[in-house]
Amino acid sequence: MFDALSERLESAWKKLRGQDRISHANIQEALKEVRRALLEADVNLQVIKDFIAQVETKAQGAEVIAGVRPDQQFIKIVYDELAVVMGETNAPLAHSATAPTIVLMAGLQGTGKTTAAAKLALHLRKENRSAMLVATDVYRPAAIDQLVTLGKQIEVPVFELGSDADPVEIARQGVERAKAEGIDTVIIDTAGRLQIDRDMMAELARIKQTVQPHEVLLVVDAMTGQEAANLTRTFHEQIGITGAILTKMDGDTRGGAALSVRQISGQPIKFIGTGEKVDALQPFYPDRLAQRILGMGDVLTLVEKAQEQIDFTDAQKMQEKILSAKFDFTDFLKQMRLMKNMGSFGGLLKMLPGMPKISDKQLQEAEVKLKQTEAMINSMTAEERRNPELLASSPSRRLRIGRGAGYKNDSEVTKLVADFQKMRNLMQQMGQGGLPGMPGMAGGPMPGMGGRGAMPGWRGYNADGGKKKPKKEKKKKGFGQL
Template structure:
């Protein structure tokens, strides 16, 4: 996502290379590139005009900062304006003073509304909130069945009355059922249409009047670009919404929706869908999204992803093993599986500063290398996994693993050599070097990196300093809000 926008914005920075300060004359070409980049990303034209005007005003009025070149200063100004356009801060879900909190989900057909309902329920469940999903879409074939299936998958109950009942009555009784069960949040999935029509809006208005939701969220498809912002504006005018969920942000989207929704509709984006899995829903943080757009990564989101998968006791054991250089292939395999649970390799790398420019072929090579590594480790005996030194001194063992995994003996030898080197590096980091990220030893030691992923080298990404400390499923630690602007 945003790859094309990021590339075009880089052309703007190039216009200021070699300049000693920002001036009226040298900034015009850079501003033209910014304008082209935003229009190509399908950002609303009025938003583009306002954005460029604000950037120009701030750039020309900016005081020269010692040690910061004009290009860096211009990036900082664009970053600040991107954050402002997208809403400046995360807007959390409403929470009723007297349970249950009622959340009404709206949207057109095909935007992923029913899936977003389940994703939101799972997100809230992870936040220790109990949920009930209510199925009021009696028109779309199998909509109710889809919600029931998703509910079973995430272990959240679904209230439904079949396809013959009145959607307004289903919603009302669903809220009553939630009170009876004692759950604190009700999420109502409403019917969508292929396009906005009066019947749809009328039914939605009646449901809203009946259940009096604390939050009314419009689910919009990010791939529709600025049309998503127009849709949000229309729904807000006719129904009154409190926020949006932007889906399919992991697809071939140009970013226009994320940059237009708040400005055009006046309503905040509260969540973004970043994949098809039920876990793939993230709160929307404008400052983090701006960092991704500018290819600066998003370390806070990376840490949060790791926190969801890590167990505190595992972290402590792993840190002890790292300090004593006892990290073995079982631990390595566990880290690889942790990565898989956190999402695609390409998606994770884009969260690391400096890694956003990796080509698709480099990422594909890395994913292939991960599979090769896993197959070789799976061909080892329990004794060999627990004691990697056995393999360094036994050609026969390496030969057997090569045959069992379908790879060459030199592949196995390289794996062992890289693993031994990585283990030594991890020990050094644990004794006072760059802190290692629990569950992801440094970044030079991440499976597939540190010389094991073609084209990526063995050093950590510039500016990335890992994450040392707590954070676990049962003992979460709040992350501090990121301040400043990268390393500028």
Template structure:
């Protein structure tokens, strides 16, 4: 997300190196780079012009604080202006005084509107709100079936009357059904078109007048850049939208849509889609997005994602196991799956200040090693997972796991040896008063991929040298053969 824009902006800051104060003269080269970066990011031209003018006005004359270089102070100015452009604060969904709250979803075909409807219902369900989705798209083939399938997946009911009924009537009856079942929120998925036309707008206007929604959300594809902003402006002029949902933000390396929509249309971005999974929908926070664009990370979103996934009663039990050095392979699997549920390593690292520039190859290496470890653990018995010490004492068990997982006995031995080392280290960190789970991510020992350790918290299970206190079958057999050869040649025993 925003990788191209971030890289170009970082180049711009270098223009201010060696300066003692930000002046009209020495800021011009930097402003040119910022302007070029924004235009390449497909930000609306007028937005770029206003943005550059506001930055120049705010930055010129700022004295450089001792110990802080002009580039850093300029970044602060840019950050504040980015937040202003994107809306300054989060815009929550409207809430009805008496249930249900009615949300109307609109947009063109291909923007992920039906999926966004289900994602929003899933998000609200996690907020302890009951939902009903209404399938009012009677034109696109399988649109109703798609919404029903998604509804089953997230366990949210779907109201539909088939594809022969009038969409206005479907929407109206859907709202009545939501009142009947006492749902907190009803979300209406309407039909899209390949382009804006009079018939589409007329139908949306009729639906809106009949149900009087509290929120009318336009779903737009972030990868279309400033065209997303123009689309939002057109829809707002025609039917008065109250906000937008930007989909496919995870694939948008430019950022033009996020930086243009609010300024051009005057309507806030309320949510962003950051992946294909049903839970990949996040409320939009301008300050957090500005931090990501400027490579500052996004710790608040990371913490919120962790809070959603972590069961704190499990964490207490796990902490007790760590302190007693009883952390086993089952616990490790549970923690790695928790990490996966929060997203890919690359997305998680981009939210951590200072770690978002880790080499992609290092991250991929860590993810691949994690898969290898899971395969090895999958070949262990339940008894072996609960008691890793059994494997340290038994070459035959390691031999069987190697055969079952498709890896060598040497790799199995290193896995067990490094797991034992990690468990001891985690116990020491925990007893030393480290906050939370003994340092770093829950139960992971504090490591991160690409930070000299490969896989998170495992100290790189595959590359820490020879095994400690035991040898695998292949090593034993090799030494036996060497011993026999030396005896035959009269060199004595090893």
């Protein structure tokens, strides 16, 4: 997501490197690069014009702070303006003082609206808000069955009256049922429609008039680029919406939708879908997305993902194991699976500052290595996982494990065991450094991860896991440190 835009913007900063100050003359080339980057990202043309004008005005009037390079100052200006264009702050979901809060989901056919409704219900469950799904899509084959299946998966009740009932009546009775059962939030999934289908748009308007929702969320496919903003504006003019959910943000989207919706439609993006799994929904934070676009990572979202998955009692026990060098392959496998639950390995790395510089090829290789490592650990006995020293002294055990994982000899297992022992020793030495309970993230070697055990490209360590000699660097100040 946004890789091409990030690379284009990086070339814009280079235009200002080596300059001693920001001036009208030296920012013109940088502005041209920013304009090209936004055009290629399929951002709305009027949004681009306004954006460039604002950046140029602020850049020329900016005083360069002592110790901050002009390119760093320019990045700060672009960052601020990106956040403004996307809405500046998160627009939270409404929460009515009198239950239930009613959320009406709308959207075109094929945007992932039904799945988005289930994702939203699960998100509310995580916030300790009870939810009920209401199935009013009586037109698409198996639409009701899909919602019922998703409801069972996330343990959220689904109200439906079959495919022969009137959608308006289904919505009305669904809200009444939610009131009777004391449900906090009711989410009404409507049929996908076309903008030109007047009958379907009229039906949506009748549902809205009947249930009087607190939120009308338009589900938009982010792959449609700037057209997503025009679609949001059209639906707002015809139906009246309160916000949008952008789906498929994990795909090959160029970013135009996220950068255009708020400015063109006037309605905020409230959530983004970041994958096919039912838990892949995140509240939309304009400042965080601006950071990711500019290659600064998104540490806050990473921390929130970790908080959802980590049992901090287990984390404390894991830390004690690490400090006493009792961390074993069973613990390592548990941490690998925890990382999987948080999302793809590449997606997690890109949330860390500087990590977007890693190529897709390197990330794919890392994913493959992790799968191979998991296969080898799964081929071990419980005793071998608890006591890695057994493997270090037994070639026959290593050979058996290697064959069980699909290798002809024991070389990969030998390497895994050696890397694991180095990692365990290093983690013990580092004490409380790095992310608790997440081996390899402390900067040390990750077993099976490229080279001779070190995480590829991980700053500060040689390929064999040994620490590099520090280079003398001048202290930097200002925005460039973010």
